Amino acid sequence: MAAIAFAFWGSFFGTAALALAGAFVFMRSARRVALLGALAVILSASYSLVFLGWVPITGASLQRLQSMVAIGAAAVLQLLLLTLLGTFRRRDSVRRVRVVVGALSAAAFTVSWLFPPEEALEFGILLAIAVACAASVAAVSSARRGERAGWLMLGALPCAAAGVICLGWYALHPDRTPPQVHAISAVAGIAYLVCIATAMWSRYAYLIEVRKVMAHGPNYxxxxxxxxxxxxxxxxxxxxxxxxxxxxxxxxxxxxxxxxxxxxxxxxxxxxxxxxxxxxxxxxxxxxxxxxxxxxxxxxxxxxxxxxxxxxxxxxxxxxxxxxxxxxxxxxxxxxxxxxxxxxxxxxxxxxxxxxxxxxxxxxxxxxxxxxxxxxxxxxxxxxxxxxxxxxx
The missing domain is CATH 3.30.70.270 (Reverse transcriptase/Diguanylate cyclase domain)
Structure with a gap:
């Protein structure tokens, strides 16, 4: 990997660390918002670390791990985005969606083990891209209703897809990956984190306003x-x-x-x-x-x-x-x-x-x-x- 690629990835992980610190600042005042933000950051950083190969395993074992991480990240990403978009109206619907996503993830894990490691990796990458595209439908619907979270997710999802594609290219062809691919992937990752952080801040600010006004009477x-x-x-x-x-x-x-x-x-x-x-x-x-x-x-x-x-x-x-x-x-x-x-x-x-x-x-x-x-x-x-x-x- 070229030095310029290390520089771009250093910027990405620095941004991730800053976003993670910001999420934990709000842990006491808005615990759920902070946890969602921290989950999004940790997921993105972990995905990048595994697909860059910066883990203590190599070869077929690494490809198998990368496939599992891609499938798991796709499932968590789908739940995270649906939560940010306010798709869940009731707790019973949350439970049903979690069960469905969990069952589909288990099926995807099972199917991936039917393939050789490299093909399993390709399967995981394609699944992650498909989930990002599917989530775009919900984001478009939210954006058309004039909701800010929908527009932010419309910005975040293409960045997530670009990062998945570039990291997938590097995982499959590490010797034939030019520095420009690393640059695109890292910049896309930074843009994704910025969109997620902005959405989290909007949600946090909204909750602060709600807490303030709910304590007053209707004529205030x-x-x-x-x-x-x-x-x-x-x-x-x-x-x-x-x-x-x-x-x-x-x-x-x-x-x-x-x-x-x-x-x-x-x-x-x-x-x-x-x-x-x-x-x-x-x-x-x-x-x-x-x-x-x-x-x-x-x-x-x-x-x-x-x-x-x-x-x-x-x-x-x-x-x-x-x-x-x-x-x-x-x-x-x-x-x-x-x-x-x-x-x-x-x-x-x-x-x-x-x-x-x-x-x-x-x-x-x-x-x-x-x-x-x-x-x-x-x-x-x-x-x-x-x-x-x-x-x-």
């Missing part, structure tokens, strides 16, 4: 980290420029509190606010209304069709199930799954209309939308009544 602003609308707030523009308002009202929050208690209520309120904050509609201000509603205020709404499109996006964001924590002390162990039932009301009024009246009208419209199949409504000025909006424009 830090629950949503949003400003509260105060009645009588004037519109700065005193002309006739219209103001657009989208109010999102959630009908089943009170029922959630009665079933699972205030901790689950606060968690649900926070999760809904977080989803709406991530919408980031241009020119919009997001405020919390009392009890069960949120309002987007557009002081220069522009095209009404654009406002309707924003309201559809807001409804889609809130329609996904939320995995809730019901305990103040351990929001990581979330067993309750709650699906928000939201209604969206859209209203556009002249700029000289008091903003509290505009919001009150939009809120009433959003509550009327609860009775419509589309869960969306607006005030039809031509007909002088509240009308249903279609889900698609």
């Amino acid at each position: 602003d830090p629950v949503t980290w949003l400003p509260s609308f105060q009645a009588g707030t004037p519109v700065p523009d005193t002309g006739t420029r219209p103001v657009g308002v989208i109010v999102v009202s959630i009908s089943n929050l009170k029922m959630l509190e009665e079933l699972h208690g205030p901790a689950a209520y606060n968690h649900a309120l926070f999760a809904c606010a977080l989803r709406l904050r991530k919408a980031s509609f241009p020119g919009a201000e997001l405020w919390r209304l009392r009890e069960d509603a949120f309002v987007f205020v557009f002081r220069r709404p522009g095209d009404p069709e654009q406002l309707l499109d924003y309201s559809r996006q807001a409804l889609r964001r809130l329609s996904r199930p939320v995995q809730l924590g019901t305990s103040h002390s351990d929001p990581e162990n979330s067993e309750a799954v709650w699906e928000p039932s939201a209604g969206v009301g859209v209203l556009v009024e002249a700029g000289n209309t008091p903003l509290d009246l505009v919001i009150a009208g939009a809120r009433a419209t959003s509550r009327t939308a609860w009775s419509y199949p589309s869960r969306m409504a607006w005030f039809d000025e031509a007909g002088g009544e509240i009308s249903e909006l279609p889900v698609t424009g």
Whole structure:
């Protein structure tokens, strides 16, 4: 192996050591997140060590070990990524998936022993690549829902596949592997660790926010980290420029509190606010209304069709199930799954209309939308009544 290859691998293992130290820093405050991060780092470093041949065995025994490590790493990688993507909603589903993955891994181990060592190694490498490709399907689905973890996994999986291919090439043809292959593999490994570390940090930061807000009551602003609308707030523009308002009202929050208690209520309120904050509609201000509603205020709404499109996006964001924590002390162990039932009301009024009246009208419209199949409504000025909006424009 050339000196430049050693340099690249030194950078990779240095990054792995740094990531592992960072994972253990959060062991006390977020034990599960820290363990998942440490597992990802140890798995990557161990895989690289074995496939580089930096272990005290050689020949057919090494190839047999490399095959087993590839199969085991593929199984653990699949479970790790599914966990990061939030695929598991309930503990019974976690157990079922673990049983299935364990059975498939045992079958793969058995099949690998039917081949000679070199062919078994090739089988393990192909299986690891196939698992990375299969996991990409779940990552794409998560990314399309706008979840950050999905995008991070879409970045991590190609890096993992590139590392597996390059290390597999070296394991099969150590004398014919150019330094560039080592460089690509090491850089891909570093990029993979960075993506995993970022995903872990996002999960840790989310849990810190959840712990903070679940201790407060539903009328306390830090629950949503949003400003509260105060009645009588004037519109700065005193002309006739219209103001657009989208109010999102959630009908089943009170029922959630009665079933699972205030901790689950606060968690649900926070999760809904977080989803709406991530919408980031241009020119919009997001405020919390009392009890069960949120309002987007557009002081220069522009095209009404654009406002309707924003309201559809807001409804889609809130329609996904939320995995809730019901305990103040351990929001990581979330067993309750709650699906928000939201209604969206859209209203556009002249700029000289008091903003509290505009919001009150939009809120009433959003509550009327609860009775419509589309869960969306607006005030039809031509007909002088509240009308249903279609889900698609």
